[in-house]
Each structure stands twice: as C-alpha cells, then as structure tokens.
Amino acid sequence: MDVSVFGTGYVGLVQAAALADVGHRVLCIDIDEHKIEQLQKAVPPIQEPGLSAMIDDNLRDGRLSFSTQASDAVIHGQLIFITVGTPPDEDGSADLRHVLAVVREIAQHMQDDRTLVIKSTVPVGTAAKVTESAREELKQQGKGHLAIRVVSNPEFFKEGSAVNDCIRPDRIIVGTEDEKAREQLAELYAPFCRSRDKLIFMDNRSAELTKYAANAMLATRISLMNELANLAELVGADIESVRKGIGSDTRIGYHFIYPGCGFGGSCLPKDLRALLHTGSSNGFPMRLLKTVQEVNEDQRQVLFRKLQKHYTAGLVGKSIALWGLAFKPNTDDMREAPSRYLMEALWREGATVRAFDPDAMSECRRLYGYRDDLVLCATRDDTVQDADALVICTEWKAFRVVDFELLARKLRDRLIIDGRNLYSPQQVAAAGLDYVGIGLPYLA
Numbered sequence: 001m002d003v004s005v006f007g008t009g010y011v012g013l014v015q016a017a018a019l020a021d022v023g024h025r026v027l028c029i030d031i032d033e034h035k036i037e038q039l040q041k042a043v044p045p046i047q048e049p050g051l052s053a054m055i056d057d058n059l060r061d062g063r064l065s066f067s068t069q070a071s072d073a074v075i076h077g078q079l080i081f082i083t084v085g086t087p088p089d090e091d092g093s094a095d096l097r098h099v100l101a102v103v104r105e106i107a108q109h110m111q112d113d114r115t116l117v118i119k120s121t122v123p124v125g126t127a128a129k130v131t132e133s134a135r136e137e138l139k140q141q142g143k144g145h146l147a148i149r150v151v152s153n154p155e156f157f158k159e160g161s162a163v164n165d166c167i168r169p170d171r172i173i174v175g176t177e178d179e180k181a182r183e184q185l186a187e188l189y190a191p192f193c194r195s196r197d198k199l200i201f202m203d204n205r206s207a208e209l210t211k212y213a214a215n216a217m218l219a220t221r222i223s224l225m226n227e228l229a230n231l232a233e234l235v236g237a238d239i240e241s242v243r244k245g246i247g248s249d250t251r252i253g254y255h256f257i258y259p260g261c262g263f264g265g266s267c268l269p270k271d272l273r274a275l276l277h278t279g280s281s282n283g284f285p286m287r288l289l290k291t292v293q294e295v296n297e298d299q300r301q302v303l304f305r306k307l308q309k310h311y312t313a314g315l316v317g318k319s320i321a322l323w324g325l326a327f328k329p330n331t332d333d334m335r336e337a338p339s340r341y342l343m344e345a346l347w348r349e350g351a352t353v354r355a356f357d358p359d360a361m362s363e364c365r366r367l368y369g370y371r372d373d374l375v376l377c378a379t380r381d382d383t384v385q386d387a388d389a390l391v392i393c394t395e396w397k398a399f400r401v402v403d404f405e406l407l408a409r410k411l412r413d414r415l416i417i418d419g420r421n422l423y424s425p426q427q428v429a430a431a432g433l434d435y436v437g438i439g440l441p442y443l444a
C-alpha cells in the first residue's frame, strides 16, 4: 500500500521502516531539513537496534523515502500516519498543536479521500477533534465532498526494542468507526499478524484510552512493588523472594514487578500526568493513579535517602561512584532518569559524582555540561578510584559481573547502594562490603 508518515521522530521512523520492510511504499515527511537530509543518507537521529540497517535496506530498494514536501506526501499516501510530537503542557495535558497543524496541512493538499492514522499518544477525544478540524478545513477549501477517515492506532514500543516490538507486536489496536478504514488497516498490518490475528478493533475513544490505560497499569505495578519493597525493609522480609512468589501466579506474572529507584523515561511519567489531567478535567480525579505518581516521586529519592541514612554527618566532600545514567538499559535517554534525581540531590549536599554509563555519557554532558562535582569516567572501574561509595541506578548487563574483592579494596567506605537489586547480598557481604538494595534484608 502507499503510506505517508508525518513526523520522523522515534515512533514515526520505526513504524515507517517496519512498514517499508514488509513491502509497503512509505514516504516520510518532516519539517526539519537537516534531519531529512541525514535520513536520505540512511543516518537516523536515534539509536535503536536494527533501525539503521532497516532504513538503509529499504531506502536502497526504493520502498522508503524522505522529504520535506507535505504536498507530495498527501498525494502519495492513501493512508497517512500522524506521528508528530505531543509535548506535555504545564498542566500535564498533551499539546495537540502539531497534530492539528499537520491535519490542516493535509486537508489543504487533499485531492482525494484519505485515511489519517493517529499514532502519536493523544488524549481521549483527539480523533473527534481531528475529524472536525479536517472537515472544517476541507469545507473552507471547497472540498467538502472528500471523505476523511480518522483511525486511532496507538503505539506500544519500548525504547531499546522498538523495532522488534513493532515487527512482532503483542497486539495492534485499531480504533475507528469506519468500515473502509478497518479494511485498510487490516490489509496494512496483515504482514505483522501472520502467526495469529493480533488486530483488535474498537472505537476511537477506547483506542485512545487503551494507550494510557496500558502505561497506567504498568506504572501502578511498579509503584506497588516499590511500596511493598519499602515495607519489606521495615519488617525484615526480602522483596526478591516476594517478587518470585507472586510472579509465579500466572494472573500476576513476572513482568513489570521489579522494584527499583522509580520509573522514568519519556512515557510512563508523562502519560500518567496526562491521564490524571484527563480525569480531573472530567470531574473525576483518579485517586489511585495520583498515589501511583506520588509513590514514584518518593521512590526517586530512595537512593539518596539511603545514602543520607548511612552518612549521618552529611555528604559534603564525599565522592560517590555512580553506575548507570540512562533511565533504563539499552538507551542513552536520561529523561526523568533516577540517576538525575540522585545526582542533583548529591550536588545540593556538596558531594561529587563519578559516573559511568555504557551509552549515556554524551547525553549527561549535554544536560549538565562541565562542572567540578561531576566526573564522567571512561570505564565502570574508573568510577571507584578515589570514591567513598558506589550507587547503581541502571541495570545494564555490563554491571552484572563484578569483582567485589576489588570494590572492597577501592571504595573507602565499603558501601554499595544498589537501586536495581543486581547482586546476591550474601556474596557482596562476604567481600566485606555493606550492601543496601531495595527491599532487601540488611546484612551487616
């Protein structure tokens, strides 16, 4: 099929490459000329495993192309994806300015019926707004006879495995009340549903809410586990045993029940804020989700609080080694990363941070620049030279195997605070280190 994609951000690019890869002819549009020039040379602005090769292959075979000309894209695609950004407003609600601007532009160039597929994460009711705005524009242009169908088709990719999530989705949500649009989307996604039918059809509003509901559910699981972990510490239980104990119940399952130092990233916190805003603006403050958010805000301070508890005389002049800056492994993304809350609190208290991350070093430099109390180290082991304690914020594979005897010799205060429960407390303690995890019994 002929498909156009407006917005070559994270979602648009991954989706476009995946659609081209199964044989659709995809034209991507962006207003950022530099980005388009780079993409025409198969250089993506983001790092995702498999993405670069996929873009390269499909560019070469002519199934994928990039342009800044919106008019070409409106002519090209019978299906037009909208994947432009919806940055949060100050009150947490998603800002639809870019989405609505693209819709008007599409209506201005339309010479034939078109189906718009909204893939950006948008509040409930956006498809209705988009339909209204497109129809109004068409009428003004004297093209009121043209049909515009609007489909709500949220994405569920995870950073670091976006290509894989896109080509092997658990499900594809298609929200539309239009029969023709249903048929088009079924044809478009058929190559991704070969083993079983993963398409779930529903109305637009339900599809829009499904996206927020999924992230709200994931966030709730994490905050609940973090609360249970904090309680486990107080009552002398081991949250890792509890996690295995409850995860074995198939109704609960093992996914997303890892306690930690708070959920971060660009999606869970943002979508939670947006959903809370939707609730309150409909006269329905969502009490449970408000608490999920508050628990997470507290949990972001958990590593700092554990350090404070240890250093009762204060942290002035202390040198803290920090492993993991990204909000999760396999990305350089530091948006709302636990490491940031920790570093900023340590700096306020007069401590120095010696940090290492396999991918996010330049992102950290971009965010914080050069400062005396931040030393970015070339390797994991460099961080512990001249450090008092070690804190782990991200569960990168590269941190799993550790020589604890060496750490015990290097760390002046022989303290490890582990925000991801990576190690066996007995093994760390055997090396003569103090090991403080999340929800783990304290072994002195």
Ligand code: UGA
Residues within 6 Å of the ligand: 155, 156, 157, 158, 159, 160, 215, 218, 222, 255, 256, 257, 258, 259, 260, 261, 262, 263, 264, 265, 266, 267, 268, 271, 327, 328
């Ligand atoms: C999340 C969802 O998982 C995706 O399904 C969704 O499509 C995406 O948001 C989005 O809305 O675009 P992502 O933000 O990439 O994906 O990251 P996750 O893997 O969900 O991790 C989010 C945070 O939760 C991380 O800080 C992670 O460390 C934390 N987490 C995750 C835990 O603390 N415990 C867990 O058990 C799982």
